[in-house]
Amino acid sequence: MIILHTAPSFKELPSISPPCLELETWFRMAKLPYKKTIVTAASFAIAPKGKIPFIEYQGKLIGDVFLIMEMFKQTEGIDLDAGLTSVERSTFLAFRRMIKENTYWGAAETRFGIQENWQQYRTIVARALFPGAPLEVSEPVAEEFCRTMHAQMHAHGIGRHTHEEIAQIVCADFQALSDFLADKPFFIGDEPTTLDATAYGYIGNFLQPRFETPIVDNLLQRSNLCNHYKRMRERFFGEELAVIQ
Numbered sequence: 001m002i003i004l005h006t007a008p009s010f011k012e013l014p015s016i017s018p019p020c021l022e023l024e025t026w027f028r029m030a031k032l033p034y035k036k037t038i039v040t041a042a043s044f045a046i047a048p049k050g051k052i053p054f055i056e057y058q059g060k061l062i063g064d065v066f067l068i069m070e071m072f073k074q075t076e077g078i079d080l081d082a083g084l085t086s087v088e089r090s091t092f093l094a095f096r097r098m099i100k101e102n103t104y105w106g107a108a109e110t111r112f113g114i115q116e117n118w119q120q121y122r123t124i125v126a127r128a129l130f131p132g133a134p135l136e137v138s139e140p141v142a143e144e145f146c147r148t149m150h151a152q153m154h155a156h157g158i159g160r161h162t163h164e165e166i167a168q169i170v171c172a173d174f175q176a177l178s179d180f181l182a183d184k185p186f187f188i189g190d191e192p193t194t195l196d197a198t199a200y201g202y203i204g205n206f207l208q209p210r211f212e213t214p215i216v217d218n219l220l221q222r223s224n225l226c227n228h229y230k231r232m233r234e235r236f237f238g239e240e241l242a243v244i245q
Helices: 018-030 041-045 065-076 086-113 115-129 135-156 163-181 194-207 214-220 223-244
Strands: 002-006 034-038 054-057 060-063
Touching (some): 002 018, 018 065, 018 194, 018 223, 060 065, 086 163, 086 194, 115 135, 163 214, 194 214
Antiparallel strands (some): 054 060
């Protein structure tokens, strides 16, 4: 059994962490059985990369979404992209890298970079890190987490830009994804691949929790990306959604 250490859910969003949601979706697409454990502040001490998600598998702790997927590809022969041509594989890998290494920071900007939004998101982070603790205890730690995110954004480079410039950069990613998806149900056509799991995990975390920013407003105008999010959510998390609703 795989034990998945992941971030908590929020309403219809199975995880408030884009890479966590990406990996859990991939597990479901691959039909890999797993048990989910919700991380807290203490979990980062045992995380092999100091980040989430990570898994326990065959007595080992393994981190990083890409490396986890590659491990199961090698050990279990699982390849959700087996039907792709070499050109399609290359294109999909490039899109995944774009989403994970660039588009992601737009979600960080939306949640942590805009003070009005952070005032709302802070409680979610505080309760995730220290479930059950009074907010007067957990919110100062959440503030430190926010400062860490600002430092990471600055080190990456995206945090050196204005809000307007960040929106311009991230919305160009949305444009590329939307153009490539076009009117297809999934990025390759009728069946989802790893790129669909990545897009769902990251796009979903722009849409929930819902904040009003130029980045989110731009995404909401791209109906094919929003419909892709709904399609993936209903296909792979439909039973949980039915319970919630």
